Amino acid sequence: DAKTTQPTSMDCAEGRAANLPCNHSTISGNEYVYWYRQIHSQGPQYIIHGLKNNETNEMASLIITEDRKSSTLILPHATLRDTAVYYCIVIVYNAGGTSYGKLTFGQGTILTVHP
């Protein structure tokens, strides 16, 4: 699976958009970009994933560059409860399931939302 690079930490004001970047320059054609977050002492929470198109759900938007070498997770209106460690993970989605399910977590980005 491709390696990802994320900033160690970021700050955001409450109510503003939080834009979390992720670099995955070695991503291959069959690898998806997944985002999880982990609030202190809780299990990781799935946020969103995508292959090459931009994606949006009730939690966030995912913008993937045309060359797929980087992406940005956008929390449109950050709240204090969004303070967490955000992990960007790239994995192969194998329909046979033989490689899917093994997530390789890096250090992630510590997002702190300020009042």
Add this chain to the structure above:
Amino acid sequence: DAGVTQSPTHLIKTRGQQVTLRCSPKSGHDTVSWYQQALGQGPQFIFQYYEEEERQRGNFPDRFSGHQFPNYSSELNVNALLLGDSALYLCASSLEQGNTIYFGEGSWLTVV
């Protein structure tokens, strides 16, 4: 619809003892994975179970073993506990043909 549930939430064991952690996957999910998360680190993949068999394994010693039952629930067993085994143990479930993995809240293990 219950998500991934784990038990116990917290436990304390003594070095050399054995521990069993339990996981019930999200309803309908047939694949269970286990992760270890030491303090200040990201989760590390231990192994994955599908159809009651270990399908993938991370870089963990044989002291770590598991089991999956016909109802897809799973157990993680750790023998001969070391102080370094103190960590948050996370269970994750997914569909073998699915594309999203969901995590439980974890079991905090402290080895003294």
